[in-house]
Amino acid sequence: MLDETDRRILRQYLAEPGMARAELASRAGVTVATLWRRLERLQAAGVIRAERAVIDWRALGYAVEVSLRFTLDKTDPRAFDTFIAAAREVPEVLAIETFLGRVDVRLNVIARDMAHYQEVYRTRILTLPHIAEVEALMLISTIKEGEALPL
Template structure:
């Protein structure tokens, strides 16, 4: 389990993933050597899996984001595998999640504008296999989007 120093390091990494190790060590109150050992241990134990960049799709011209929920035909033994394999091939699909309950899967899909969304929907989404029901939610605004943990 991470101790108080590890949690300080993690808080600083969450606030600024691109922080230089020297600055991170200073902010966490440890030496550079101690920071390196702690980061290695946090990676080895799986606490830190990766340092990632978060891309703002809107800044790249993708103005439409849709969350699609699917219920699959579960009488087909390969429904999940076939659906996920096909969904992975759609470049505009940014996230695939599976669920227990009435919804089996959720896709996050981005598009440049409504015309592009219609093209993606017609050419790629409607052709996904084994769908028995679907529902679409178009993102209007994001009120809260944090990746931070209460460390």
């Protein structure tokens, strides 16, 4: 599906998504017209799903990130749906992921500081429905982060 030109375009695009299209075309070794046609084709094929802003929440004063792993009480057949719907309403939840295995759901939660995290945890997280067990993992450092693929 992807040829070497598409891969070059995607490598450059991932490296610097905000780059001007003329510069992107130059770095990928194609004309601007070719770049636009290929980007449109990649978007139509669902390879490029969206262009988005990535906001550094630390720059906005959030210093704490905690990964919470939940095992749900699955006696209610709607437990997953109800839990996820309620978790979506918590503004401090950055990500919601579901798993097969001992852990059912993971939430990534941010807070300004430990006092704020304690408030969020007590008033918003522990009140989520169908929690059987919860485990917290506090982020110390991020070693590797990104969406780059081996293209």
